[in-house]
Amino acid sequence: MREILYAEALVEGLRELLEADERVHLMGQYFLGLTSHRELMADVRDSFPGRVYYPPIAELGYVGAAIGAAIAGLRPIVDIATASFIFQAFPQIVNEAANIHYMTGGQTKVPMIFHFNHGIRGGGAAQHSHSPQAMLWNTPGLEIMAPSSPYDVKGLLKTAAESDNPTAFVDHTRLFDVIGPVPEDDYMIPFGQADIKRGGKDITLLASSFMVQLALSAAETLAEQGIDAEVVDPRTLVPLDEDTILESVAKTHYLVIVDECHRRCGVGAEFAALVVEKAFSDLRAPIVRVSTEDVPVPFSQTLERYIEPTEDKVVQAVLRVLS
Amino acid sequence: MREILYAEALVEGLRELLEADERVHLMGQYFLGLTSHRELMADVRDSFPGRVYYPPIAELGYVGAAIGAAIAGLRPIVDIATASFIFQAFPQIVNEAANIHYMTGGQTKVPMIFHFNHGIRGGGAAQHSHSPQAMLWNTPGLEIMAPSSPYDVKGLLKTAAESDNPTAFVDHTRLFDVIGPVPEDDYMIPFGQADIKRGGKDITLLASSFMVQLALSAAETLAEQGIDAEVVDPRTLVPLDEDTILESVAKTHYLVIVDECHRRCGVGAEFAALVVEKAFSDLRAPIVRVSTEDVPVPFSQTLERYIEPTEDKVVQAVLRVLS
Amino acid sequence: MLPTLSTKVLLGLLEKALAIRRFEEMLVKLAGKIDVGHFHVYVGQEITGVAALDLLETGDLCFTTHRNHGHLLARGADPALMLAEILGKSTGYCGGRGGTLHLASAQLGFPATSAAVGGCTPLATGAAFGMDRLGSDRVSVCLFGDGALEEGSYHESINIAALEKLPLIFLCENNSLEALGQKAGEYPSSTLAVVRLTDLVAPFGVPAITIDGCDGKAVRDGMTEAIDRARSGEGPTFIEARTVRWPGNRPLWPALVTGETNLSMAWDETVIPEEFREWHTTQDGVLRFVREMIDEGHATPETVIALDELVQDQMRTAENFALESPYPEPETALDLVFAKSGSVP
Amino acid sequence: MLPTLSTKVLLGLLEKALAIRRFEEMLVKLAGKIDVGHFHVYVGQEITGVAALDLLETGDLCFTTHRNHGHLLARGADPALMLAEILGKSTGYCGGRGGTLHLASAQLGFPATSAAVGGCTPLATGAAFGMDRLGSDRVSVCLFGDGALEEGSYHESINIAALEKLPLIFLCENNSLEALGQKAGEYPSSTLAVVRLTDLVAPFGVPAITIDGCDGKAVRDGMTEAIDRARSGEGPTFIEARTVRWPGNRPLWPALVTGETNLSMAWDETVIPEEFREWHTTQDGVLRFVREMIDEGHATPETVIALDELVQDQMRTAENFALESPYPEPETALDLVFAKSGSVP
């Protein structure tokens, strides 16, 4: 199978969606952030005149407009660029989009996707480095995809576009250069199906988004030390494939969670709470979370490095858990 | 000691703060929501002319203004009324207030309190029933108090007002009628000191805000069945008194968490994750969370009741854990 | 003035205005007997909603607020299903999930009702965006109070609507005319620093008018022009419809301080109670509409009374229906979080 | 035109303008050699910042944005500590925690710098609110780009400022005059449906003027009036200072497309390269200021060159200092989340 970059797979997915359905429109254009790949988006814009909207700097207004447009029958894919700007749109995402289907008794659907690049990108400092997926997961009514590979990003995006629900597309600029196999033929990845990114028997590493890549390299290092780690990637947080996670823990009996959210009430907290509630008797040791330290993200590279999850921290955590 | 209502203790605290320090100003006035106690606030307004500001319906603007005012030397206590309106102010709370001290390298302080009434108040429906404290706990840089009794609300408020950090005052209208002892003399409750609201040896019930009251009544019911539950109230989430929580679990070996947040990534998730990480070997059974079901809050009373934590659900959870 | 319409059509409008008035009165009375919770009523604004929304066609969408009852009734909602929703019954428009704050009927063109002040502006703007991009000739109507102009979402929305020339009507119901600032010739609402609300709109190049919200003709004319402009691709319009807040709306919880409306106040000034004389004589749009109907020969006191009885009957039926309807089954609370679709198994 | 000031004071202003220009040039050059990350430079806007902020006194507070370098330097920031911060060094103004986006110096009156567009408006408004309530005669200055007017926070802030007559100056630096908007594929640009930015302000009853941001006198006069108004309790003022975006700011990452500024372009037109002739002749505020200084006899080419060399020396010192400064100790990343106070043990 051909191998392409994550950024290419993402843009290919967007293109195919735009081609397949006239109702698909892009609102906002910084899908690829300020990375060197951003030219790919310029091409999309040129290929689909009138289908790519350039909003004002008004995240509340234009994300809300995407929700309204979805209600009226459009299938918008709206880009919030840096995840930190999603807070401006929280009243519309958390208090409107997530609630509308439910509070209308199922009358109204909100088929839209909102995309953002989360997490530490290097030098983003406190106001450009958020990982808001835990907050979104605490908001029932949103589907959440958090891909970690070229194959997943395209396949999940296709599924998200068919969904009649508002879907958060949790993305990460540090994934854009990841290379991997992507079929030429069309395919979709169902939501709610975790993927075992690496089979293993000694310990489970549970991670999503860019943290999967970190977990995979940690697993390689651990392999050299004779530890066979299984890397489980839920791929979507909502719906969540609990079974695959619980089965992996039932097999390995040990769990380390790798999560880029701040620790308190992060995605990792939910993973831990889930497992201790539903697989307590399988566990042979504490569940350890490798997360971003509970401090605002500092600018300086030495500080940033100290507070973010790293391969080394994952390795150390595993050794601690298994000792 | 005299016994007064929670609502009275809260207002007494506000009054004493206004009296003691000219820099204390109230911004917004719905501290007591639409409850019958709201006249108490009208009196405060009359007693301190020029010290109570009536903002426009502009939560982003006026909460942000409170942050700016704090930077300039005021000690604002800003009221957001219903917690759901906090999302409008998220860009200023999450991305400004929480970060400023850190990202200025400690140069600037943001001594302000923001108050809101969270949770299910009965018929608030999806857009007026949020419990955003988990999202705020996922935001390093905010102190968080979540009182559950007349004594605590006044004592914690006094401490919050002395803090040089932005502090979330997580409040609940269903607490206003709770009656309890409050000293006439001035007192403060340090942040980061949990309170054992009821001693017990068989199981720990960990709860905050209004859920403490629920846990206490559940404990009474359980007592009738011969189960001696300990109710631990952290009182502040940031800083968190981990020791008291872990000691209680070390003693009882069983833990049920009562939390009004939606389950996924709620405050309860963090409690569970913390305990399984730091007190795994003390646990003899799964940690069970009694939380609000992961659905938008419905309007109808039968539906609302079904999804919210109730005394009965707590009792059932305890029986399940102990069986 | 009355809109220039046939007697039959005018009677239809009157019937809707009466339906709103009687619905709200029924609700306030009911709230005195059983716990209905907090709600907001449309008394005093009936003519705005009825005259404006009568012009809409199927497929045109409305996005309204906490004060939505009158809007739905103006587009033909069934008071029984409305009241059932307000009481949280399974037979209500939203199956009891929404309640008074979120009354919605997709079929009637109310796909989502936000009770967050300023929540509806981006939604309505977006619906217009969608219609525009889909090449439809439908229009989107944003119904909101003067208070929503204080939220930044208004500012962001009108900018988008203006730049994209969206088929959108901002219908701002300014019911704050008795506010202190306004009385002093200053602010039209308690907390907005602009002297005329339409001044806020002008910079965006969006046509904006101020009308008397109790004047059926003014409302209809303004709305006709706005809809024409929207349908022909000329972009959004802003209408400020002014009414004076019903005295029963001044307390935090609505109260029937003016009693149940006695329609004979329309033709017999002597029955108007002293205390609220000014409001009923000059600011009560329903009475004024009735008076104009009679003056211009479209109705007689008798026909009006007959129509009102019909309406009141309907309300009694609605009330019985709603009270007798069952609450939803508790376990169904877990349903409908997500629309079933490809991605959710 | 030049502000009416003594030669000495004018030379002081020029020195600051040169400091900004040379600082930003140094930074852009440095970014060609080492990884500095993304940053925004103030080239082309120097005269606005220098002439406006020179009028402030100790205790007056400024709230600025991602494009803050020039503002801090205009109030006397040390370029060494600035560059150290931009490089993430422990010696920087914020100990390396803030970086270019959040340069702050409480001592110089920059207590918190927000890189969220529209982040500074509520903060600056609130600081003015605080000063007002504390009875201080200090003023608050909100420095922001035209893009921030698209955010709802602006709308909410100006309303509060107007209603409360706060001691606040909105200094909007509109550097988007040539922008075709994002449609042209450019990154930051004005996407606002209003023709004149000041039209947005008028409805709030806030005095608003538009000035040429490269005209030292216009900036100083406008700001003088605004500060007077603020200090005497008459409320906020809005100033739109217009500049044309420096060609080096048009790419996503700043680039020295115009080369390092050759000050002799101010007195010798022939050395101006053809490609950017128009910008340097009419839109380069620093060159214009120099030209006016010479024309009016406040300086000679020689004194200007001498001053510039002094400034360039300072920048070299700053660069060495910053490059040689250590990075913060990793473990210190966990400090300073909270101010130590009663409530945190």
Ligand SMILES: Cc1ncc(C[n+]2csc(CCOP(=O)(O)OP(=O)(O)O)c2C)c(N)n1
């Ligand atoms: C974001 C938000 N803030 C505050 C409220 C509380 N609230 C409910 S109604 C209301 C007043 C609204 O005034 P207006 O928009 O003029 O509508 P009216 O009730 O006068 O029709 C307020 C402040 C809310 N629902 N949402």
Ligand SMILES: Cc1ncc(C[n+]2csc(CCOP(=O)(O)OP(=O)(O)O)c2C)c(N)n1
């Ligand atoms: C809330 C938010 N949305 C988007 C951005 C990304 N962003 C950074 S600078 C910029 C353009 C700002 O334009 P303007 O305010 O005119 O300032 P200029 O850069 O032109 O000086 C944008 C959109 C941001 N930083 N914050």
Ligand SMILES: [Mg+2]
């Ligand atoms: Mg109103």
Ligand SMILES: [Mg+2]
């Ligand atoms: Mg600009």
